[in-house]
Amino acid sequence: MLTEVLIVDAAAPDAAAIARAARCLRQGGLVAFPTETVYGLGAHALDSHAVARIFEAKGRPVNDPLIVHVADFEQIEALVSHIPATAPALAARFWPGALTLVMPRSTAVPDVVTAGLPTVAVRVPSHPVARALLAATRLPVAAPSANLFSRPSPTRASHVRDDLEGRVDIILDGGPAHVGLESTVLDLSGDVPAVLRPGAISLQALGDVLGDVRLWHTTRGAADSTAMRSPGLLSKHYAPRAPLTLYEGAPGVVEARMKADATAATAAGRKVGVLDFGAEPDSTVVASRLFATLRELDASGVDLILARGVPGLDGLGLAIQDRLRRAAAGRIVNVDSPRTGV
Ligand code: TXA
Ligand code: MG
Numbered sequence: 001m002l003t004e005v006l007i008v009d010a011a012a013p014d015a016a017a018i019a020r021a022a023r024c025l026r027q028g029g030l031v032a033f034p035t036e037t038v039y040g041l042g043a044h045a046l047d048s049h050a051v052a053r054i055f056e057a058k059g060r061p062v063n064d065p066l067i068v069h070v071a072d073f074e075q076i077e078a079l080v081s082h083i084p085a086t087a088p089a090l091a092a093r094f095w096p097g098a099l100t101l102v103m104p105r106s107t108a109v110p111d112v113v114t115a116g117l118p119t120v121a122v123r124v125p126s127h128p129v130a131r132a133l134l135a136a137t138r139l140p141v142a143a144p145s146a147n148l149f150s151r152p153s154p155t156r157a158s159h160v161r162d163d164l165e166g167r168v169d170i171i172l173d174g175g176p177a178h179v180g181l182e183s184t185v186l187d188l189s190g191d192v193p194a195v196l197r198p199g200a201i202s203l204q205a206l207g208d209v210l211g212d213v214r215l216w217h218t219t220r221g222a223a224d225s226t227a228m229r230s231p232g233l234l235s236k237h238y239a240p241r242a243p244l245t246l247y248e249g250a251p252g253v254v255e256a257r258m259k260a261d262a263t264a265a266t267a268a269g270r271k272v273g274v275l276d277f278g279a280e281p282d283s284t285v286v287a288s289r290l291f292a293t294l295r296e297l298d299a300s301g302v303d304l305i306l307a308r309g310v311p312g313l314d315g316l317g318l319a320i321q322d323r324l325r326r327a328a329a330g331r332i333v334n335v336d337s338p339r340t341g342v
Contacts, residue, residue: 001166001168001169002166003164003165003167003168004171005173008129008172008173010034010129018133018136020170021133021170021172022136022137025141026137028043028047028050028053029050029170030042030043030050030053030054030168030170031169031170031172032146032160032168032171033174034127034129034172034173035069035143035177036098036127036178036179036200037180037182037199037200038146038153038177038180038182038291039160039177040069040143040145040146041057041058041143042133042142044140044142045068045109045141047110048110051110051112051113051142052112054144057168058146058147058148059148062112064115064144065113065115065117065120066113067100067122067142068120068122068140068141069122069123069130069134070123070124070140070141071134072095078106078140079103079108079109079122079140080103080104080105081105084101084103084104084189086210087103090186091124094201094209096125096126097200098123098125098183098199098200098201099123099199099206100183100186100199101121101123101186101188102121102185102186102187102188103120104119104189105118106120119187121185123183127174128174145182147160150239151238151239152295152327153182153238154291155180156175157173157175159292179287180287180289180292181200181287181291181316181320182199183199184206185197185199186206186213192214193210193213194213197322199319200316201315202316202318203315238291238323239327240294240295240297240305240327242298243329245332245333246328246332246333247309247333248333248334249336249337250336253336254309255278257333257335258306258308262274262306265303272302272304273300273304273306274306274307275308277310286316287320290324291323307324307327307328309321309332
């Protein structure tokens with residue numbers, strides 16, 4: 001398959017390019033496009049053949065449901081069986097933006113989108129290119145992150161090309177996705193709203209609107225009920241090719257331990273990559289660079305990556321910590337606890 005790359009101005013998306021991409025989606029094609037969080041790989045959400053092509057292109061397991069992107073709140077009515085009481089206020093506060101709402105689905109949504117779950121995940125993205133595309137199609141667009149399965153999410157069109165060139169019809173190149181981490185996934189289908197995936201919208205910000213919100217522990221291991229609550233939220237996601245070991249705990253001790261382990265690995269003839277955002281106090285900067293840096297480390301051909309953990313205290317810190325822990329896929333050294341090791 002030939003992949004067309006269309007360069008679009010993020011500030012003022014070219015109407016002809018958008019129209020071309022919209023036509024492609026309507027005809028059942030695959031279009032990768034920038035959102036404010038990461039690049040998405042879109043297909044007509046009500047066309048199950050088109051959606052099936054997403055799974056094929058990414059090599060994604062079919063039990064991992066997709067987020068449906070829409071132009072505005074009104075468009076969700078056709079996708080849900082009813083609108084949860086808290087949804088309008090959340091949408092008013094956070095849409096367009098990096099919040100995904102999980103709601104009871106309507107029969108219009110094909111099984112392939114929701115992996116057979118009784119719920120559907122929906123969001124209204126804020127990136128001008130995504131908005132222009134959704135406005136032009138007036139279709140709900142199912143779109144996971146536009147990476148090959150288990151690779152870090154793409155924050156630039158070049159990442160999408162690296163993973164999906166020859167597997168998708170069109171890539172809209174609208175420059176870097178500025179947030180750099182995926183949306184917060186909030187489940188409104190239960191009694192208490194639950195964050196299934198921490199992301200760009202913090203728990204605190206959600207709490208301001210909801211009062212009561214809980215964090216579903218997504219990084220505690222795949223054997224618990226998390227796997228059923230949200231099948232895509234397994235560990236070993238966002239993983240670079242080189243095994244990544246994450247060091248958490250007291251900063252001074254972490255630094256000494258990372259240095260010692262790097263020295264030992266180098267002495268053993270292994271090429272070591274270090275991921276350390278410790279000197280960067282601004283978590284928005286860390287978020288925007290995290291996935292790109294993981295890809296760069298991989299491209300440099302390192303044999304292993306040693307990464308310094310982040311505190312996970314503020315909203316974005318929690319999301320960064322979550323992605324780092326997943327990338328580590330269990331290889332976490334907590335220097336504060338004497339019993340853990342590589
Ligand atoms: O920022 C984002 O959310 C990006 C951009 C492209 O919008 N999309 C994204 O999609 O990250 P993806 O497929 O990589 O992640 C979607 C997450 C998965 O963890 C999936 O399990 C969860 O949302 N999800 C989707 N539908 C769900 C549902 N009905 N119930 C629970 N979780 C769901
Ligand atoms: Mg993804």
